[in-house]
Amino acid sequence: MGGRVNEDLIKERRKCTFDIKELTHIIDCGEENTIKRKQIDNYILNIKELWDDVPEEYLSHKERYENAIKKAFIVLKVLRQLHTGNIQITDHRTPTNVYSIQDGIFRNVNPLLIHIGLFWSTIAAQASTEQQAEWLQPDSSMIGTYVQTELGHGSFIRGIETTATYDSTTDEFILHTPRLSAYKWWPGGLGNTANACLVMAQLYINGTCHGLHIFLAQIRDFDTHKPLPGIKVGEIGPKMGFNTADNGFLGFDNHRIPRTNMLMKNVQVLRDGTYVKPKHDKLTYGSMLLTRVTLISDLAYQLSKAATIAVRYSAVRRQSPIKSNEPERQILDFVSQQHKLFITIASSHVYRVVGLWMWNSHKRVTADIHEGNMGQLPELHALACCLKAISSRDASALVEQCRLACGGHGYMMASNLPQIYAYTTAAVTYEGEYTVLLLQTARYLVKFWRLAAEHKPLPQNFAYFEDYIKKNFEQWRNSPEGIIEGFKAIVAGKTKAAYDTLQCNLRNGREFEEAWNMASVQLTNASEYSTISRNDIEALQSRYEELLALIRPNAVGLVDAFDIRDEVLCSTLGAYDGRVYERMMEEASKSPLNEDVVNESFHKYIRPVTMKNKL
Ligand SMILES: CCC/C=C/C(=O)SCCNC(=O)CCNC(=O)[C@H](O)C(C)(C)COP(=O)([O-])OP(=O)([O-])OC[C@H]1O[C@@H](n2cnc3c(N)ncnc32)[C@H](O)[C@@H]1OP(=O)([O-])[O-]
Numbered sequence: 001m002g003g004r005v006n007e008d009l010i011k012e013r014r015k016c017t018f019d020i021k022e023l024t025h026i027i028d029c030g031e032e033n034t035i036k037r038k039q040i041d042n043y044i045l046n047i048k049e050l051w052d053d054v055p056e057e058y059l060s061h062k063e064r065y066e067n068a069i070k071k072a073f074i075v076l077k078v079l080r081q082l083h084t085g086n087i088q089i090t091d092h093r094t095p096t097n098v099y100s101i102q103d104g105i106f107r108n109v110n111p112l113l114i115h116i117g118l119f120w121s122t123i124a125a126q127a128s129t130e131q132q133a134e135w136l137q138p139d140s141s142m143i144g145t146y147v148q149t150e151l152g153h154g155s156f157i158r159g160i161e162t163t164a165t166y167d168s169t170t171d172e173f174i175l176h177t178p179r180l181s182a183y184k185w186w187p188g189g190l191g192n193t194a195n196a197c198l199v200m201a202q203l204y205i206n207g208t209c210h211g212l213h214i215f216l217a218q219i220r221d222f223d224t225h226k227p228l229p230g231i232k233v234g235e236i237g238p239k240m241g242f243n244t245a246d247n248g249f250l251g252f253d254n255h256r257i258p259r260t261n262m263l264m265k266n267v268q269v270l271r272d273g274t275y276v277k278p279k280h281d282k283l284t285y286g287s288m289l290l291t292r293v294t295l296i297s298d299l300a301y302q303l304s305k306a307a308t309i310a311v312r313y314s315a316v317r318r319q320s321p322i323k324s325n326e327p328e329r330q331i332l333d334f335v336s337q338q339h340k341l342f343i344t345i346a347s348s349h350v351y352r353v354v355g356l357w358m359w360n361s362h363k364r365v366t367a368d369i370h371e372g373n374m375g376q377l378p379e380l381h382a383l384a385c386c387l388k389a390i391s392s393r394d395a396s397a398l399v400e401q402c403r404l405a406c407g408g409h410g411y412m413m414a415s416n417l418p419q420i421y422a423y424t425t426a427a428v429t430y431e432g433e434y435t436v437l438l439l440q441t442a443r444y445l446v447k448f449w450r451l452a453a454e455h456k457p458l459p460q461n462f463a464y465f466e467d468y469i470k471k472n473f474e475q476w477r478n479s480p481e482g483i484i485e486g487f488k489a490i491v492a493g494k495t496k497a498a499y500d501t502l503q504c505n506l507r508n509g510r511e512f513e514e515a516w517n518m519a520s521v522q523l524t525n526a527s528e529y530s531t532i533s534r535n536d537i538e539a540l541q542s543r544y545e546e547l548l549a550l551i552r553p554n555a556v557g558l559v560d561a562f563d564i565r566d567e568v569l570c571s572t573l574g575a576y577d578g579r580v581y582e583r584m585m586e587e588a589s590k591s592p593l594n595e596d597v598v599n600e601s602f603h604k605y606i607r608p609v610t611m612k613n614k615l
């Protein structure tokens with residue numbers, strides 16, 4: 001859509017006091033990455049078949065999937081070309097963000113998300129060198145997914161019921177779904193798209209269960225795409241979001257696969273049925289760990305999209321004067337509005353930085369594991385659980401806050417805020433549910449608190465537990481360092497309270513697991529344990545309000561620096577030119593209900609009632 005940029009946005013951009021491009025380069029981890037990202041965006045924007053004329057909300061469930069799958073395979077081809085052609089891609093951020101243009105192509109999700117993101121990465125991380133040589137072929141016919149969750153079990157994966165029983169007479173595993181609750185349920189791309197999958201199943205050899213292992217299983221014929229004998233597969237139906245992802249169900253009826261289809265980098269089953277244990281029994285959970293790490297950056301990106309839409313809209317939208325004799329003000333001038341939006345900008349930066357840090361930590365720890373050193377894995381797991389849980393919860397709450405900050409217009413699908421919310425809130429549940437992951441981190445903290453309580457040596461990162469016990473915490477200071485000290489005190493105090501409750505429950509004769517469950521609210525809830533006083537809180541509050549005023553002139557510049565193209569934002573409210581009302585009217589004109597001046601339902605249903613006595 002052509003036309004002039006909104007006057008208010010022009011003024012906002014003039015007010016900006018910093019170099020927007022410089023911040024964009026910082027966000028991209030260097031100017032060369034910004035250039036590369038734009039090259040990829042431009043290349044993909046020129047592929048006409050990837051861009052819809054009709055908003056996908058007007059398509060049926062089936063049409064939406066078919067449209068998405070058409071685009072997914074064009075994208076897959078492009079990604080392959082980009083990897084082998086002139087435009088080289090590096091992992092300077094996380095892989096999800098390098099391809100952020102995909103958010104514009106799909107608006108919903110790429111049905112090959114799990115194929116690209118989880119299927120290949122799990123094979124790369126958990127298959128032996130020989131298996132990788134066989135399976136990781138660029139021209140592979142496999143379209144895969146990651147099949148773990150069952151109808152009956154998602155969080156408690158040790159409860160998974162699908163079995164893989166070794167048959168040494170034929171050198172095969174027999175995959176079986178013993179009952180309805182054991183049906184696989186949820187995996188993305190499983191419903192219609194995938195012809196192969198990585199299945200998490202309980203391994204049985206000679207009647208002994210060795211726990212969860214991952215197996216590669218073909219489920220559809222590569223040529224006809226029909227389900228193989230012994231496979232019952234389908235799609236699970238509409239959801240709050242993710243409706244282009246054809247999440248599916250899957251049951252096995254004694255389906256046989258070769259022994260060599262178990263992922264055997266860390267663990268092996270030999271021809272005679274000998275089981276060779278892994279160096280750490282949670283290495284099988286590695287894909288979940290990696291995805292939790294990458295999600296943090298992805299959620300930061302979703303936050304930057306929501307903030308861009310809501311801030312630009314708030315600069316354009318005028319509603320109510322502040323003083324009665326003045327003209328109506330930009331809603332961005334209301335301090336309460338600034339409070340809603342600036343925290344979203346800040347959170348996006350926080351999770352971007354933390355996500356990058358976690359990505360690098362993951363690389364380092366994985367390299368150590370490769371060398372046989374598992375020492376850093378528990379800490380990485382505890383951090384990934386906590387950060388995945390809070391980043392997803394914060395992101396979905398803040399995206400919703402941005403949507404509400406756009407008033408009624410934020411409720412329109414054309415604002416794209418409902419879709420961003422549906423996408424982010426799913427992340428609170430998938431890849432480890434919020435509470436369940438926080439309890440994993442709590443388990444780690446309580447372990448170190450026990451050492452502190454028993455006056456045993458602690459690693460340096462937990463020295464603050466000892467400080468708390470010895471009441472060594474400094475007086476509160478209203479500075480970043482002071483705030484960090486305050487958080488340490490809160491973690492220590494909270495862990496102590498949970499630990500004390502746990503001990504009390506144990507003294508009262510409870511089993512450990514029962515005592516843990518009874519303490520679980522304390523284990524996940526925060527309290528104030530620091531030395532902060534009422535005066536400190538007042539000082540922090542006024543500093544916060546000063547900062548809102550300082551940020552106000554730079555608000556539009558800050559979101560412009562995220563450098564998210566209109567084609568990715570897909571929002572009538574958030575486009576760069578701020579022509580909100582024109583775009584809203586144009587989108588409304590696409591509604592099929594505007595095709596006829598008089599809809600045929602009038603003649604069929606309305607007129608016979610309203611004109612009954614007059615006919
Ligand atoms: C786009 C959408 C894509 C979505 C895809 C999906 O959703 S896919 C589906 C995603 N599904 C999910 O995400 C399901 C979520 N559920 C789970 O991940 C697991 O059931 C669990 C981790 C909650 C518990 O597992 P459990 O009952 O087997 O274990 P436990 O609690 O008895 O603890 C025993 C010990 O193991 C340790 N340890 C645990 N994990 C790891 C790890 N990764 N690494 C290292 N260590 C780990 C733990 O710290 C503890 O250590 P300690 O204290 O003894 O030294």
Ligand SMILES: Cc1cc2nc3c(=O)[nH]c(=O)nc-3n(C[C@H](O)[C@H](O)[C@H](O)COP(=O)(O)OP(=O)(O)OC[C@H]3O[C@@H](n4cnc5c(N)ncnc54)[C@H](O)[C@@H]3O)c2cc1C
Pocket residue numbers: 114146147148149152153154155156185186187188242247426429430431432433434435436439520
């Ligand atoms: C959009 C989407 C995509 C998905 N994609 C995939 C995929 O590709 N592959 C795949 O295998 N799976 C996938 N999943 C499944 C997902 O991983 C699970 O839904 C998730 O792990 C949560 O498990 P659950 O549904 O069994 O929830 P439940 O565990 O049943 O949780 C229900 C409630 O019980 C509570 N609860 C459970 N256990 C405990 C506990 N020990 N202590 C305290 N509270 C507890 C939870 O906090 C929650 O409040 C997807 C899910 C969604 C929504």
